[in-house]
Amino acid sequence: MDPVTALRRIAFLLERSQAATYRVKAFRTAAAAVDAMAAGEAAERVASKSLERVPGIGPRTAEVIREALAGKTPGYLDRLEKEAAAEPPVEAGEDLFARLTGDCHMHSDWSDGGSPIEEMGRTAAELGHAWAVLTDHSPRLTVAKGLSPERLREQLEVVERLNEEWAPFRLLTGIECDILPDGSLDQEDELLEQLDVVVVSVHSKLRMDPAPMTRRLEAAVRHPRADVLGHCTGRLLDGRGRPESRFDADRVFAACAEAGTAVEINCRPERQDPPLRLLRAAVAAGTLFAIDTDAHAPGQLDWQRSGCARAEECGVPADRVVTTWSAERLLEWAG
DSSP states (O other): OHHHHHHHHHHHHHHHHTTOOOHHHHHHHHHHHHTTTTHHHHHHHHHHTTTTSSSTTOHHHHHHHHHHHHOOOOHHHHHHHHHHHHOOOTTTTTHHHOOOOOOOOOOOTTOOEEEHHHHHHHHHHHTTHHHHHHEEEBBTTTTGGGOOOHHHHHHHHHHHHHHHHTTTTTEEEEEEEOOOTTTTSSSSSHHTTTOEEEEEESOOOOOHHHHHHHHHHHHHHHHHTOOOEOOTTTTTTSOOOOOOOOOOHHHHHHHHHHHHHHHHHHHOOOBBOOOOHHHHHHHHHOOOEEEEEOSGGGGGGGGGHHHHHHHHHHTTOOBBGGGGGGGHHHHHHOO
16 A cells, blocks of 8 residues: 555544544645655665654654555554444435535635645545635634735635646635625625635624624625625534524525525534524525535545535425536536
């Protein structure tokens, strides 16, 4: 087994199970260190017992490299694969899951994600996506290293270069744009016009009174460049949790349907947003949907299956799910 492949697969499985970031980083750092070595260098270092002298390689990752170079499946990888295989299968939503072609919401280390753009795009392609949208945060979300207009323009150039290498897979340009308290969007309109897909989300003043929150969301989803309404209630289910934002869902979803803005079915385990009752209300309103992972690490790109199960439970029609569309159809709609 190739040691770089083994190390990356371990990192993927750890991310998928929401393991601590420092554990994941150890394996991705070691994979990069081995990948940078000259041909045969890793084997020579194993023979000379100097592998752990390489910056970024510790005892646990060195053991994985030694086992892989010896032609074995590393024991740690084998254990993680067995744990993943033992998880209860998500049987609902299989037909919808099979129709997915992409993901409209993922983050890189340019904002609050844990991995480079290259790693996120490569993993999306490995999972079978035809396309994915890079949606790092907008400027005012400073806690998440939101992208200034200058940094976003720089990112657009990076994505353009990567797409020249990755065809036929396409990494689409995008942003998760903060919805400001007055309903305006946190980025220059001229720059939003250049992006392929714009996800709009509330990250501040989540406990605003229902009437102004309703007006805030209505204004945002009606913006000419808004394509997807992200995690609409802002709720968090883990730890101390966070309650849902309160708003008139019928009015907001009616605005989404009228404007052609998709409602996101957020697949993060701690979000599962919108709740089922609101998802059913969005179906009744006639909105489009985007089944998205909101991934902040490559392994989290494997979370869409649970969103498909929730969509099926609530009667979401497959032809209204934009993440089942081709890149060409998606771009025509978003444009």
